Amino acid sequence: MNTTNFNKRKGWNLIHDDIENPNDLDRTLFLLLKTSELMEFFFKVSAPDNLEIHIDTSRTTPLNWANEPKISLSCQPTLWSQLIYQFAHEYCHRLIDSPFPSLNSLWFEEAICESSSRFFLKKMGITNLKDKILQKYKFNFIEYSNSLYNSNMETPWSTNQIFLNNDILKRLNIETTAPKRPYLNFLSTKITPIFSAHPDLWANVKDIRYFSNENSIQENIEIWQKRNSNIKEILTLLKSK
Template sequence: MIQLQFEVHKIFYLHPGGWGQGDLRDIITLLDSVVTDFYAHLEVGQITHKPVFVVNSKNKNPPSDSPEILKLDKLNLIFLNTSDRLWSQYSYQFAHELCHHVIDADFYKTNDKFGWFEEVLCELASLFCIDKMSQTWQTNPPYTNWKDYSISLADYFKAIIEKPENIISKQFKVWLTENLELFYRDRYRRTENRIVALKLFPLFKHRPEFWTTIQYLKFIKVTASMNFDDFIEAWTELVPNKLRELLFEIKATLIYD
């Protein structure tokens, strides 16, 4: 089966099967838009040049009911669990997996103690991209007749951030400290990951240059004795001097707030 190359970001390809009533060119245009919006805040030259194939999760062997990224030696596979014209869902899922592609870490193979924080950042990428697209599409949608979809994107974003389970009854620092051991054991605590992502969201929304810092995570040498404070310190040491102020703000927001 022929893989369809993206129009703008040429190392991305769409596997054509399983998307229901979604027009394949529309899906490519949409996902291209997500890449453009996210990459606008990154050091693009530092992103892995491995080709990325986007596949409907129904075509995975065995089929899956959840989005994920599978990193292989020479390419990455992104599986999305959506179809038809659910553009908000496509965007949300793809932004998350795209963030994994950008971070390009192998924590899950070496020491996954802080894999949960990668998941937090990828959830944050979903929130960031949906929110940004809901605004840019008001005036500059991929197609002129998609302008009204900005409302759907905004509604999708609002529904996610207003979920009752996002509310915690304790000071954030206390709550995070109490949950760290659970995070260390399981990167896929989706509700808790979203709570942390929402804590970081204002920083990244108002100063998108924060996104460049995620490109240095993969260089951290995680050890079993590291705590979260140590992890942030190691990250801070790896970023260029001009970005260290941003890491201080992340640390202040998560650990000292």
């Protein structure tokens, strides 16, 4: 494995297998840095120090390591749409940075970070990436994001059943550690347009770290709503009419 420093101000390193074309390595580093900067701007937070990003294709799934300054990605480093998709999800967890995650709301954080992947893929698709190769490639980011909306649920369900239907909650909780996530993906399909309409909501996402195990997930979201009135749209999506 090779180590490449690419955010000297913050001491970030990319740990990766050999990338034969040095220009491709530079593009991979640029995309990770640009995506992180976009996310920090919307989340209104500073980048963490001494972060290690591991690209490990032997893994089956990516992971934000809760107790280490480390993110593991499982895609090929030059599959740039997947790179941004995986990184934007795991970096979302990193920016929330909950020291004691609320066990009853892990599925909710997963759905929000899935929405982060889709939202920031599209943002990168309309960002000036300067490099000629990346400028041509960036339209793939939008296509990749759009493709995530095209998977159909085997069993259609209504999001406003979540607080009332234990079977749906059980399925969502199981999927937080599963490689296939049809229910979480479906929920993200419904949540992402709310963030697209109100991008200022990303600045409140870090407050998910304050969700308490002493509250129900509905109570946590109702408290969270006090920080931004547009969160009401997410609550309305989940709450029975």
